[in-house]
Amino acid sequence: MHDNDRRPGQEARPKRADARRNEDTLLDAAAAIFVASGVEAPVRDIAAKAGVGTATIYRHFPTRADLIIAVYRHQVEACAEAGPALLEAGPTPYAALGHWIDRFVDFLVTKHGLAAVLRSDSAGFETLHAYFLDRLVPVCARLLDAAAAAGEIRSDIDAYELMRGVGNLCIGADSDTRYDARRLVGLLVAGLR
Structure with missing residues (x-):
């Protein structure tokens, strides 16, 4: 089944839940890094702790x-x-x-x-x-x-x-x-x- 074949709303909830969990993981990692190293800590440190690439962080949070x-x-x-x-x-x-x-x-x-x-x-x-x-x-x-x-x-x-x-x-x-x-x-x- 292609994305275009999917009925409206089909599989949307699991993706949103996954996206929310991923964002929560990223924010937990950022908070931990901020506590340890301050809010000016490198984004690469946050990405490493969250297990994602820096591009993922910038996609969610441009600044x-x-x-x-x-x-x-x-x-x-x-x-x-x-x-x-x-x-x-x-x-x-x-x-x-x-x-x-x-x-x-x-x-x-x-x-x-x-x-x-x-x-x-x-x-x-x-x-x-x-x-x-x-x-x-x-x-x-x-x-x-x-x-x-x-x-x-x-x-x-x-x-x-x-x-x-x-x-x-x-x-x-x-x-x-x-x-x-x-x-x-x-x-x-x-x-x-």
């Missing part, structure tokens, strides 16, 4: 800014989706909150590098930041509400305020080997009890 924005959005979505999954997995809402905050910290380490590059386009950066807040504050709020309802933490904790505090603790952590932001974030989360 470095396109790739950076896609990584940012991909990581926001992964962090947003992790919240409900962790809450369901347990063992307690407080444990789920702690695991989610760990993922959030991982995201923030990458985000700070991404944000530095994106700040040159202030309108674009503001749009991405609003997207970040719209997707992640409700996830954090749900985790906090569940932990408070279970009697594991105080009930007067605002999700935005907690996320802002965690974010502030992460600033500069990637450039100062004497500073362990993850340890301090752990102390903050322990203080929610």
Whole structure:
């Protein structure tokens, strides 16, 4: 059967799912390289980690800014989706909150590098930041509400305020080997009890 012989919609879904998986693999690889080497890392390093050619990356993301924005959005979505999954997995809402905050910290380490590059386009950066807040504050709020309802933490904790505090603790952590932001974030989360 030739492509022209195919009825509309036939085999379209598997290709889209494959394309999505390939893009996810590429974005995961880019995020890992960005964490290890910074957002100016060579595209060939990202391609090697993803197991694709550099042309594939440029076909999906013609500019470095396109790739950076896609990584940012991909990581926001992964962090947003992790919240409900962790809450369901347990063992307690407080444990789920702690695991989610760990993922959030991982995201923030990458985000700070991404944000530095994106700040040159202030309108674009503001749009991405609003997207970040719209997707992640409700996830954090749900985790906090569940932990408070279970009697594991105080009930007067605002999700935005907690996320802002965690974010502030992460600033500069990637450039100062004497500073362990993850340890301090752990102390903050322990203080929610």
